[in-house]
Amino acid sequence: MAQTFLAIIDCGNFREAAERLGVTQSTVSARIKSLEEQLGKPLFVRNKSGATMTAAGQNFRDYAQSFVQLWEKARHKVASTTSYQDYFRIGVRPSLWHPLTMNWLKDVREQFPAVAFHLHFGIAGDMIRKMKEGVLDLAVLLTAPSLPEIKVERLFKEDFLLVGRPGDPVPDPQQPEEFAARYIDIEWGEEFRASRDHYYPFLALAGLTFSVASYGLQYLQENGGYGYFPQSMIRAELDRGALSVVEAAPVISQQVYLAYVNAKGSNILPELIDRFRLQAKEL
Structure with missing residues (x-):
């Protein structure tokens, strides 16, 4: 039933979810009805445009994904024997x-x-x-x-270095607006953020943030800017001169x-x- 629930989210309606799963639309409806009865809450609002999750559906989504992944783990573990x-x-x-x-x-x-x-x-x-x-x-x-x-x-312990492209202007903390405008933020976690904000409180609200560091690094190399990256991740780029360290910037260890x-x-x-x-x- 969790797979059916997630298929409806991906497809946006019961009909396309049924086609994807290779079952009838009435089967999809029956599965969702059974799931809603077990949870005691409606999961979707059905209308002409499709199916929209209720607040309960949104709360259930992460659990449904985990159910499916846990089943896949069990299936692979048993099959792997x-x-x-x-x-x-x-x-x-x-x-x-x-x-x-x-x-x-x-x-x-x-x-x-x-x-x-x-x-x-x-x-x-x-x-x-x-x-x-x-x-x-x-x-x-x-x-x-x-x-x-x-x-x-x-x-x-990993050292995070503030880096940019060789030859680009060095960021000046005395010009916080310009510094923040060129800063590329990466979601390194709360511990890193607390340390960085201690040195640069004006970077707390970044204009550009990446959840995946490799994409942030690629953007920096192609478009300029500055960002903190772990030394082990960028060692090769530093060795071949593709990146340069902002020497005046503090090293943040994590x-x-x-x-x-x-x-x-x-x-x-x-x-x-x-x-x-x-x-x-x-x-």
Whole structure:
């Protein structure tokens, strides 16, 4: 029923959702009616233009996505027994993909060829929720979750540098409006934001924000501007002179965390965690 609910959201109406799912429209209606009865709230308002979510539907959407993902995880884990020894879903902040997670993935695939992996990229809040719901087995984050069912450990400290294109005018904190207009904000998390706002309070309301760092970096390189990026992410660009560091700007250090659910019952998950620790030591 959760898949039917999400199909209606994507299609915008019951008829197209039924076509996508390969069932009749009456079947889709019956599934939603049953779901609404179980939840005790209407999920959609049907009108000539299609189907619009109610407030209850909007609240249920994230849970429906998690239900589907958890089912997919269970299905892959059971199915993997014929081809693989085990199956794990790993959550990663995009900025922590290279080199940490990419090197880790290369390592564990060589060490555990009989294990299947699914990499999920997202923001901290989304991944923490997915871990709590059992969708993700572990995650690499810039924010430490505070939940009893999730264990957290520090991997290493990352230095964030303010960078721009070589030859572009250096931002002047004494001209906050001009500085803010050229600043490219990335959603690094609340801990980073608090540190940055301590030095540059006028950047709290950025005119341009990216949730995915690689896109923000691409925009900066093509159009100019300045932004904070982790040193490990931009090391190659700095080495070949494609980016330059704003020397007068403060370096903002932030902890990188490894979060995971209880490894009880898994012989491989503790090994995967140890491999992250080893990769972190090499950075």
